Amino acid sequence: MQLKTPESYNFQEYQRRFAEYCRTNVYPDIPGVGSEDRVSTYRRLVFNLVSDALTIAYPITVATLPAVEWQKLITKFFAEFPCSSPQLWKMPKGLLDFVEQTNFGLDRYPYLRDLLEFEWIEIEVQMMEDVEPDPYQQIIEPLLENFFIVNPEHRVSSLAYPIFRMTSEDLSQFKDNEVLKGNYFLLTFRHPETDKVHYSEISSFILLILDAVMTSKCSLREAIDKGAAQLKMIVNEDLILKTLQAVQVLINNKVILGSKTT
C-alpha cells in the first residue's frame, strides 16, 4: 500500500512513533502500516532480544526476583531508559543505571542495586579491553619495601549489602536489611593468565592501600601509613601483620602482579 502525500507527511515522525511503540507496546497511529499482528511482530522481536540479553546478564537477579517483578522491571526499563550504547553487550549496564536513577524496586528489594552491580561488574571485567600493566619484576622480601604493580584489569564496587556472600535463596528471604547494611568493598579482577574473572571482598583499609600503591606509586610501608592516617588507625605490629597476610592473598591471586622494576 502506498500513500498519497498529505502536507503533514513526516517520515521521521512516523519512525519515532514506530520506535516508541516498540519500546512501550502502546499501539501508535502510523499511516500505511499493516495489520496489528504484523506491527506487533516488531514489538515482540525487539523486546525479546532485550529481555534475552538482560536475562543472560543478570541470572542471579532473575533467579531472585519473582518473575512478575523481573518482567515489570525490564518492561519499565526498556520503555523509559534510553539505551545509548550501540553495543548490545553493554546494554545491560543501563538496567543498573535505571535502578540507580529511579530507585525502582528498592523499597521491596533493597539489595537490588547491589545485586545488579555485582552481576554487571563481572561482565564488564570479563569484557574490558586489555590493559598493559607497568613493567614489573618478582617481589622480593621484605614485602613492606616493595613498590607494587597492581593488575589493572579490575574494578572495585562499593556495596551496601554483602550480596556476594548470599545465594538467590538467601536473597529471596532477605528481610532484616538494617542488620546487614554497611559498607562493603568488592574487588573484581581478571586473572592475567586464565582470563577468568574472580572477586574478593576487601576491607576499606586494603582498598586505601591499593589506591595509594596505584596512584601515589609508593611502597607498601608508605601506603600503610597513608591508609592508617586516613582512617585514623594506629600503625602497630598487629595491623602490619594482618595487612601483610591480606597482601599475600592479593599476590597469590594475581591482583598484585609484582614489584616495580628498578
Add this chain to the structure above:
Amino acid sequence: MKQVLPSGAGLGFRRDIKDYFLSSDSVAPRFVELAPENWMEIGGKWKKILKTVAEKFPITCHGLSLSLGSPEPLDLNFLAGVKKFLQEYNVAVYSEHLSFNKCDNAHLYDLLPIPFCEEAVHHVSERIRIVQDFLERKIAIENVSYYTPVAPQIDEVSFISAIAEESDCNLLLDVNNVYVNAFNHGYDAKGFIDALPLNRVAYIHMAGHEQKSPTLIIDTHGEPIIEPVYDLFDWTLQKVKEVPVLLERDFNFPDPKEIETELLRLQSMIDARWKIANAA
C-alpha cells in the same frame, strides 16, 4: 597490509559455535563474518579467540547498530571505533542494514523499517555518503526483511535502488530476505531482484527462516535454508558477478556437520555457476 577480498562461501562467526571455527578438522568456511559491535573494544578471552580466528580466516564485517535510517545524527564516535576495528583486522568488506535501530537517542538493537519515500532516500543517501567518506571506502547496504511497511510512498525496490544510486554505495543482496519479503508482501522475488542495480552487488547473504503462519515468515537465521531459497540463489548467481556469499546462522545451532553440509552446497553452487562462467 593489503586487503584481500574474500571469495566463496563464508560463515557468520558466533560465540556459540566458536569451537567449530577453532577446530582444525572442520570443513573450513572460506571466510568469516562478524558484527564489529560485538567484538570491538573488548579484551581477555574473547579478544584472544577473535585474534586466533582472524589469523585463520579472512574477515568481513556486517554492522548492526550504525542505524543508517535514523532521524538523528550519525554516531561518529562509534563509527571511529568501527574504522579502527576494520583496520585492525584488515577487513575488506563492511556492510550495514538499510534500516534504523536508534531513535530519540535510544538503541532498539533490531532492524526497523524506514518509510519508503523520497525524503528518506535523500536522508539515508547523505548519511551513507558521510559514512563512506569517513571510512574511506564504499560500504554495502543490505535489503532487510520487514513485516510491515511504514508510511510508504514508493515501492521497496525503487527505494533501495534510488539510495544505491544516490549514495554510490554497494549492495549486499540478502536472497533469503527477498524471498521472505516477497512472501510476506506478495510480490515476485525474481522480478524484485531483476529490478535492483545488480552491478552494485558486492556481497550476498543466505539464511534460513521460520514460517509463523500461512501469511507470515520471520527471518530468524535459526533454521536451515529451504529449497526455494536455494533456487532463488541459483537464479541470482547467473545475474551477478562473483562476490563473497555468507551463510548466516545466528541461533538454534545444529550439529556442525549440518552447517558444513549447507556451506558445501553453497560452495558447489558458486563453483558451478561462477567458475564455469569465469572459465568461459
